[in-house]
Amino acid sequence: MAQRLKSDWLLFSTIVAMVMFGIIMVYSASSVSAQLNPRINSSLYYASHQLVWAVVSFATLMYFKRRNYRALQSAGWAFGSLGVVLFLQILVFFFDSKTHRWFRFPGIGTFQPSEFGKPALIIFFAYFVTLKQDAINSKRTMIAASLALAVLAASVGFGDLGTAIVLILPAAIVFYVAGLQRKFVAAALLAGLVCSIGFVVAKPYRVARMIGFFDPEYKRIAFFDPEGRIKKYVSESLTTRDPAYQVRQSKIAVGSGGALGLGLMQGRQKILYLPEAHTDFIYAVVGEELGLFGCGALLTGFLIILWRGLELCWVTDDAFGRYLALGVTSSIVIQALINMSVVLGMGPTKGIPLPMISAGGSSLMSTMICLGMLLSVSEHSG
Numbered sequence: 001m002a003q004r005l006k007s008d009w010l011l012f013s014t015i016v017a018m019v020m021f022g023i024i025m026v027y028s029a030s031s032v033s034a035q036l037n038p039r040i041n042s043s044l045y046y047a048s049h050q051l052v053w054a055v056v057s058f059a060t061l062m063y064f065k066r067r068n069y070r071a072l073q074s075a076g077w078a079f080g081s082l083g084v085v086l087f088l089q090i091l092v093f094f095f096d097s098k099t100h101r102w103f104r105f106p107g108i109g110t111f112q113p114s115e116f117g118k119p120a121l122i123i124f125f126a127y128f129v130t131l132k133q134d135a136i137n138s139k140r141t142m143i144a145a146s147l148a149l150a151v152l153a154a155s156v157g158f159g160d161l162g163t164a165i166v167l168i169l170p171a172a173i174v175f176y177v178a179g180l181q182r183k184f185v186a187a188a189l190l191a192g193l194v195c196s197i198g199f200v201v202a203k204p205y206r207v208a209r210m211i212g213f214f215d216p217e218y219k220r221i222a223f224f225d226p227e228g229r230i231k232k233y234v235s236e237s238l239t240t241r242d243p244a245y246q247v248r249q250s251k252i253a254v255g256s257g258g259a260l261g262l263g264l265m266q267g268r269q270k271i272l273y274l275p276e277a278h279t280d281f282i283y284a285v286v287g288e289e290l291g292l293f294g295c296g297a298l299l300t301g302f303l304i305i306l307w308r309g310l311e312l313c314w315v316t317d318d319a320f321g322r323y324l325a326l327g328v329t330s331s332i333v334i335q336a337l338i339n340m341s342v343v344l345g346m347g348p349t350k351g352i353p354l355p356m357i358s359a360g361g362s363s364l365m366s367t368m369i370c371l372g373m374l375l376s377v378s379e380h381s382g
Contacts, residue, residue: 008378011308015061015356015371018301019054019364022282022357026050028265029285030278030359046278046359053361057368064372068380072373073320078127081120082148088113112362114163119369122327124148125171129178130320136179145175146188150195162350164199166338168192170330174323177313208234212244213348246281249274250343254287254295261291278359280351283343298357302336305329309374316381325377328370 027047035043071077088103092113095103103111125145132141172192176185200206211221211234221230253269256262267288270277277285287295309329316322332355339354341347353363 006379008308008375010304011378012375014301014304015368015375016058018298018356019058019368021298022364023047023050023054024264025282025286025357026278026359028267028289029270029282031265032271033277036272049361050359050364053364057361057365060365061368061372061375064369065375065379067376069321069324069373069376070318070380072123072324073127073130075127078124081116082124085113085117085120088116110362112360115360115362115366116369117163117167118331118366119328119373121167121171122324122331122370122373125174126320126323126327129174129323133178133319136175137181137184142184145171146191150191162338162352165192165196165350166331166335166352169334170327173330174327177326178323204234209349212247216244246275247342247345247349250281250284251345253284254344257288257291257294259292261287261289261294264289280339280353280358281343282358283340283354286357287343299340302333302355305371305374306333308378309333312374312377312381316377318381321377321381325374328374332367332370 027044030046031043034040034045092101092103101112101114103113105111128145128148129136132138135141168189172185172188175188176182200210207230211218211230214220218231222228225231249269253267253274256269257267262268267285269288270285274281274284283295283298286298290297306329309325312325313322313329316325335352336355338347338350339352339358342349342352353360355367356364
C-alpha cells in the first residue's frame with residue numbers, strides 16, 4: 001500500500017490566504033493609478049495580471065509540493081538550475097541595457113530572471129553542503145562555494161542589489177548551521193559588504209538612497225567631502241532629487257491608518273502620492289487601509305512560515321531536506337523583514353518586493369517554487 005502523505009495544512013492554508021490577500025491588496029493599491037494611466041485605462045490591469053500569475057504559480061507550487069524533494073538532490077538540478085539563471089542574467093544584461101533587470105514582452109508583461117536565483121541557489125547550496133558536510137571548513141569547499149555565490153550575486157547585483165542581498169544572507173545562514181566556522185562566515189559577510197558598497201557606489205541613485213537614510217542633510221558627508229564631490233555625483237541621477245520622498249509618504253500612510261485603518265480601498269496616499277504603491281511599498285497601503293491589525297495579521301503569516309520552516313529543519317531526518325527547508329524559510333522571511341523595515345523607514349530604500357503580496361509575477365512564482373519545496377519536505381520527510 002502506498003504511504004499516505006502528511007500535508008502541513010496550516011502552512012498550506014497560510015500560503016493560499018496570503019496570495020489571495022495579495023491580489024486584493026494589489027487591486028486596492030493600483031486601481032486608481034491604473035485607471036488614470038492613459039496607456040492602461042483599466043482599474044483591473046495589475047490585479048488581473050497578478051491573478052493570472054497566481055494561478056500559474058499555484059500550479060508550480062503543487063508540482064514541487066507533490067514531487068519528492070529528494071529528487072532535487074542531484075548535480076543536474078543543483079548545477080543546471082544555477083546555470084540557467086546565470087545564462088538568463090547574461091542575456092538580460094544586453095536585452096535591458098538601462099536597468100539590466102527585465103525581459104519585456106509587449107502586451108504580456110515583464111520577466112525578471114534574478115528572482116529565480118533564489119530557488120536555484122537554495123537547491124545548489126542544500127546539495128553542496130550535504131555533499132561536503134564532512135569537509136565544510138576545507139579550503140577547496142570554501143573556494144567552490146564562494147565562487148558560485150560570488151558569480152551569481154555579482155551578476156544579479158549589477159542591476160538588482162536588493163535581490164543580491166537576499167541571495168547572500170540565506171546562504172550564510174545555511175553554511176553556518178552546517179558547521180562552518182564563525183571566522184569564515186564573518187569573512188564571507190565582510191566580503192559581501194565590500195561588494196555591496198562597490199555596487200552602491202557604482203550607481204548614483206543607490207548612493208542617494210543611502211545618504212537619504214543616514215545623512216539627508218549632508219552634514220557628516222560635508223566634513224569628509226568639503227568640496228561636494230559626492231553631492232555632485234549623486235545629482236547625476238534624475239531619480240534622486242528627493243530620495244527620502246517615497247519613505248516619507250509610506251510613513252504618512254502607515255501612521256494615518258492607526259489601529260483599525262481607514263478601510264479597504266479607502267487609502268489616500270496611493271493616489272499619486274506614494275510611488276510603487278502596488279509593488280515594493282504595498283505594506284504601507286496595508287497599514288493605511290487595514291491599520292495595525294492588518295499589518296500584524298500579515299506579519300503573523302510570515303511568522304507561521306518561519307515557525308513551520310524551522311520546525312522542519314529540526315525534525316527532518318536527512319541533511320538535504322533540513323538545508324532545503326532552512327534556505328527557503330530564511331530567504332522568504334529575510335526578504336519580508338527587509339521590505340517591511342524599508343516601508344517603516346528603518347532601513348535605506350531597496351527594490352525588494354514583499355513576498356506573495358507585492359505585484360510582480362516573477363517574484364510570486366519564485367516564492368511559490370520555494371514554498372512548494374518547503375511543503376514537499378513536510379510531506380515526504382520521515
